[in-house]
Amino acid sequence: MISLLETADGRFVGSGADELGRLFGRLSGATEPRLILHVHGGLVDDDVARRHAYWLDSEAGYGPLKAEGWETSYLIWRTGLLQTIRINLHELAGDALFSAVKAIVRRWLARKALDLVGLTEALVSKSVSTSELEDVYRRAEFRPPPAIAAGLTMPERAIVDGHAEPGPGDELYDALASDPELQDIARKIDLAITRRETAAMALQPMDEAALAILGRLDPAVREELVATHAGRSALIASSLLNPIIRRAARAGYRALRRAITGRDHGFPATVVEEVARALYLDLIGSGIWGAMKQDAAEHFGSGGAGTQLLARIAALAQATDGPVRLLFVGHSAGCVLACELLSEAGALPDNVTVDFVFLAPAVRMDKAAAVLAAADARIGNLRIFALKDERERTDALDGVLPVNIYPRSLLYLISGVLERDDDGDSWADAPLLGMQRHLEGLADDRLTSAERASRNTIRAFLAAAPARVVFSGSSAGDGLNTDARSHGGFDEDAQTLASIRHIAAHGFG
Numbered sequence: 001m002i003s004l005l006e007t008a009d010g011r012f013v014g015s016g017a018d019e020l021g022r023l024f025g026r027l028s029g030a031t032e033p034r035l036i037l038h039v040h041g042g043l044v045d046d047d048v049a050r051r052h053a054y055w056l057d058s059e060a061g062y063g064p065l066k067a068e069g070w071e072t073s074y075l076i077w078r079t080g081l082l083q084t085i086r087i088n089l090h091e092l093a094g095d096a097l098f099s100a101v102k103a104i105v106r107r108w109l110a111r112k113a114l115d116l117v118g119l120t121e122a123l124v125s126k127s128v129s130t131s132e133l134e135d136v137y138r139r140a141e142f143r144p145p146p147a148i149a150a151g152l153t154m155p156e157r158a159i160v161d162g163h164a165e166p167g168p169g170d171e172l173y174d175a176l177a178s179d180p181e182l183q184d185i186a187r188k189i190d191l192a193i194t195r196r197e198t199a200a201m202a203l204q205p206m207d208e209a210a211l212a213i214l215g216r217l218d219p220a221v222r223e224e225l226v227a228t229h230a231g232r233s234a235l236i237a238s239s240l241l242n243p244i245i246r247r248a249a250r251a252g253y254r255a256l257r258r259a260i261t262g263r264d265h266g267f268p269a270t271v272v273e274e275v276a277r278a279l280y281l282d283l284i285g286s287g288i289w290g291a292m293k294q295d296a297a298e299h300f301g302s303g304g305a306g307t308q309l310l311a312r313i314a315a316l317a318q319a320t321d322g323p324v325r326l327l328f329v330g331h332s333a334g335c336v337l338a339c340e341l342l343s344e345a346g347a348l349p350d351n352v353t354v355d356f357v358f359l360a361p362a363v364r365m366d367k368a369a370a371v372l373a374a375a376d377a378r379i380g381n382l383r384i385f386a387l388k389d390e391r392e393r394t395d396a397l398d399g400v401l402p403v404n405i406y407p408r409s410l411l412y413l414i415s416g417v418l419e420r421d422d423d424g425d426s427w428a429d430a431p432l433l434g435m436q437r438h439l440e441g442l443a444d445d446r447l448t449s450a451e452r453a454s455r456n457t458i459r460a461f462l463a464a465a466p467a468r469v470v471f472s473g474s475s476a477g478d479g480l481n482t483d484a485r486s487h488g489g490f491d492e493d494a495q496t497l498a499s500i501r502h503i504a505a506h507g508f509g
Helices: 016-027 046-056 063-068 081-093 096-113 130-139 145-150 154-160 171-177 180-197 205-216 219-231 237-261 267-279 286-298 305-318 334-347 365-378 410-418 436-441 449-463 487-492 494-506
Strands: 004-008 034-039 070-076 324-331 352-359 379-386 469-471
Touching: 004 016, 004 046, 004 305, 016 070, 016 305, 034 334, 046 070, 046 487, 063 070, 063 494, 081 096, 081 286, 081 410, 096 171, 096 180, 096 205, 096 237, 096 267, 130 267, 145 237, 154 237, 171 237, 180 205, 180 219, 180 237, 205 219, 219 237, 237 267, 267 410, 286 334, 286 410, 305 324, 305 334, 305 352, 324 334, 324 487, 324 494, 334 352, 334 365, 352 494, 365 379, 365 449, 379 494, 410 487, 436 449, 487 494
Parallel strands: 004 070, 034 070, 034 324, 324 352, 352 379, 379 469
Antiparallel strands: none
16 A cells, blocks of 8 residues: 655645554554655656656565565655756747857857867857857866966956956956847847837737746846836937846856866856856746745644654654664655754654665755754664766756756756855855765865865765765665666666665665
């Protein structure tokens, strides 16, 4: 019998609460109650999550464990991040303003920072075909940071260091301001806004397209454009571009700074991340990601589904003479929810063992460090299965996007643009627990002092027991095998699932 625990805004919906009661009714009849709780990530909508839960409950997944006394349950919670990102990125890829800005920033950044060995200046100009240019950009690598920095003028260095803003006279700013395509887009948006605000003027098909471009912009950018239109008086229509030019120029310099400091995600991905951060942060999914993390926290508020789950586990343990075992399997954003559970699990009775398997955890490293340090004594054991960085870098959002839109994995996108720091600002290259790049790849001098402290805490925790992190492509033995090829592939990978079954049956040794 499958157990689906469905929630919305952190609370049980539908038959979720009743199903929880039935689940613990069955567990109460066991001498040594054992429960696997699988929490999916944000890649799927509710229907897909349900179908996948049924598949996981079969012989291909956790089904064989039922004969060994395990109950299995699946939390179905707020999802759909990947679908939203996929739809919006496809839409953004066809947006004339985004394409024009991205092209200008890429050409400028290529001249400033790329290792164009054997290539001519013409290859990063408009004189080559789009397919040729995309192929060059996909293969391009940034020059070593000292070489990039050495080629900057003093005014450019001041902008990179945050001591000045790009403005008239700056190469990138002027390229944006003088671009004919951007000027044409500005005229069309200006005319469309005028027609929209004038009752006597009917909107034309071209106006709808221009207003769609306006509508895709981040609300703050859109509001400034509309205000610029209203207050420009006799200024020319191209002045409407000023808010775009300022933000796009900053995006180029942010990408340049990331290349110099070693915090870039490769040339194509970094350009997309920075242009999106400057102009399309809401469209790209930042708000949805924040809402998912808030939803995870709400599970453990008063009356929340997670709070009820912990209360049931505590009551079961108090009524049981023997051990009670919970194995929490979290995938991607499901590991955010796992950290929330861990923060609240300290009050569970001593005869409860809580073990964790994290699959490609989309958890910020500072959050994970704080939780693991505070709850170390409450954790039975933990194993992380994660992608090798070489697979992460070619994942292209689980293969649902052409690589010329965004070439990296969902974790790269979350790290690159969706996460926000404690001040609420978008955080570039936010360290994530599930990324080999952040666990092992970046040298200490590339991290801030706070990031180093978090990573040191994580590394100490991982070193306290054998094989607490395993990267895809591992065939190290029972409980240690995984061959996931994409971020979303871990809970479909036969080797990973066999490892989880081994951990459930035989422990982490």
